[in-house]
Amino acid sequence: xxxxxxxxxxxxxxxxxxxxxxxxxxxxxxxxxxxxxxxxxxxxxxxxxxxxxxxxxxxxxxxxxxxxxxxxxxxxxxxxxxxxxxxxxxxxxxxxxxxxxxxxxxxxxxxxxxxxxxxxxxxxxxxxxxxxxxxxxxxxxxxxxxxxxxxxxxxxxxxxxxxxxxxxxxxxxxxxxxxxxxxxxxxxxxxxxxxxxxxxxxxxxxxxxxxxxxxxxxxxxxxxxxxxxxxxxxxxxxxxxxxxxxxxxxxxxxxxxxxxxxxxxxxxxxxxxxxxxxxxxx
Amino acid sequence: xxxxxxxxxxxxxxxxxxxxxxxxxxxxxxxxxxxxxxxxxxxxxxxxxxxxxxxxxxxxxxxxxxxxxxxxxxxxxxxxxx
Numbered sequence: 001x002x003x004x005x006x007x008x009x010x011x012x013x014x015x016x017x018x019x020x021x022x023x024x025x026x027x028x029x030x031x032x033x034x035x036x037x038x039x040x041x042x043x044x045x046x047x048x049x050x051x052x053x054x055x056x057x058x059x060x061x062x063x064x065x066x067x068x069x070x071x072x073x074x075x076x077x078x079x080x081x082x083x084x085x086x087x088x089x090x091x092x093x094x095x096x097x098x099x100x101x102x103x104x105x106x107x108x109x110x111x112x113x114x115x116x117x118x119x120x121x122x123x124x125x126x127x128x129x130x131x132x133x134x135x136x137x138x139x140x141x142x143x144x145x146x147x148x149x150x151x152x153x154x155x156x157x158x159x160x161x162x163x164x165x166x167x168x169x170x171x172x173x174x175x176x177x178x179x180x181x182x183x184x185x186x187x188x189x190x191x192x193x194x195x196x197x198x199x200x201x202x203x204x205x206x207x208x209x210x211x212x213x214x215x216x217x218x219x220x221x222x223x224x225x226x227x228x229x230x231x232x233x234x235x236x237x238x239x240x241x242x243x244x245x246x247x248x249x250x251x252x253x254x255x256x257x258x259x260x261x262x263x264x265x266x267x268x269x270x271x272x273x274x275x276x277x278x279x280x281x282x
Numbered sequence: 283x284x285x286x287x288x289x290x291x292x293x294x295x296x297x298x299x300x301x302x303x304x305x306x307x308x309x310x311x312x313x314x315x316x317x318x319x320x321x322x323x324x325x326x327x328x329x330x331x332x333x334x335x336x337x338x339x340x341x342x343x344x345x346x347x348x349x350x351x352x353x354x355x356x357x358x359x360x361x362x363x364x
Contacts, residue, residue: 115356121293122352124300126321127341130328217303218321222329236307244308 034250035059042246059247071255074234078214079259080145081230085152086209090202092153093160098190100161101168102176114165120158125218133222145228151219156209163208167201168194203270207263214260231256292355296348320344 034042036055046052063071096117100110132151141147171194179189195202217232224233235256238248302321309317318326324344328337 119352119356122296122348122355124296124321124341124344124348126300126302126324127345129325130334130338130341133329134334215303217306218325221306222325232303236303239307239310249307 031250031254034246035254037247039245039247059251063248063251071231071234071252074229074231075255075259077145077228078230078232078256081148081152081228082210082213084145084149085156085213086206088149088153089157089160089209090164090205093157093205094164094195094198094202096157096161097164097166098168098194100165102173114162117158117161120155125155129218129222132219136223142223143225143227147223148216148220148228148230151223152213152216155216156212159212160205160209163201163205164198167198171197200271203267207267210263211260214256288358289355292351296351299344299348 030047033047033049033055036049036057036059037046037053038056038058041053044053049055099105100114104110105113136142136147136151139147141150175197176184176189176193179193180186184192215232216230217236220230220233221236224230229237231252235249235252238245238252299319300321301319302325305317305319305322306325320340321344324337324340327333327340
């Protein structure tokens with residue numbers, strides 16, 4: 001009886017998993033087939049190539065021939081901004097996280113400061129978009145990559161701080177104490193002991209920050225016009241007098257998926273858990 | 283599991299107030315004003331019509347809404363972790 005019930009539960013779990021996978025993958029399938037459709041077919045409900053519509057390469061060819069430079073510039077801008085902002089955020093975030101995990105501050109409590117960082121996650125970016133616009137205008141940083149790097153760093157850094165704080169808290173302090181006994185300064189023990197041991201968390205934080213910055217749209221739209229426009233703005237820029245040209249949207253978004261996927265696949269192997277397990281006895 | 287689920291619910295609720303890119307690129311707030319989110323409204327008022335004061339006021343309104351949700355969350359968070 002119980003064995004039978006177990007089997008039923010397993011089947012139900014599998015059904016849920018399959019539905020979840022389809023739910024996630026269906027938009028990608030739709031984007032791929034839309035990029036191969038003729039404009040007339042896009043607005044008809046047709047989902048099976050060669051049966052319901054005749055696929056064509058026209059959209060891809062037009063994109064590469066006419067708007068190749070624009071798209072390349074968009075992707076390069078996105079990569080520069082995302083890489084710089086996530087590295088800067090992780091650099092500052094690991095320093096702040098280490099401080100919050102190891103030091104005991106007296107004027108403000110550590111907990112209050114952590115809450116402050118957490119509360120930044122709740123701050124709607126729209127609330128700060130106008131001040132940032134005016135600020136960048138007076139600094140003459142409009143339409144530069146630097147402006148977007150700075151703004152995006154502001155928004156992803158709290159996240160990096162929280163993740164790194166939790167990571168450093170989990171590291172046994174005894175490892176660093178051993179280093180101090182051997183004559184390391186606090187800074188050296190941070191760079192040589194704590195940071196390498198926290199590498200998996202560093203890599204994970206970089207990936208997540210990269211994804212956040214890669215998908216950022218509001219500030220990219222407000223702070224850039226042409227030169228420094230990242231890929232998100234280029235994707236949204238297909239709007240035409242006849243409405244959104246979905247076939248170009250799908251080609252561009254499929255191109256925009258490639259760099260983060262490559263990054264995630266290459267750094268995946270650095271994410272390992274339990275590196276310090278058994279480092280301290282007793 | 284429970285704290286994580288609640289955290290996720292709070293994040294998603296707050297994130298829903300920040301929705302901007304999808305209505306902007308797909309419908310531009312239309313048909314009519316059906317898909318105009320608050321963030322999108324702030325953007326159009328402030329940076330298209332350049333009514334910066336009104337847009338800033340709306341931005342503060344949005345901030346208050348998310349702060350209310352956030353306060354509920356923090357109260358629970360403190361209960362759970364302190």
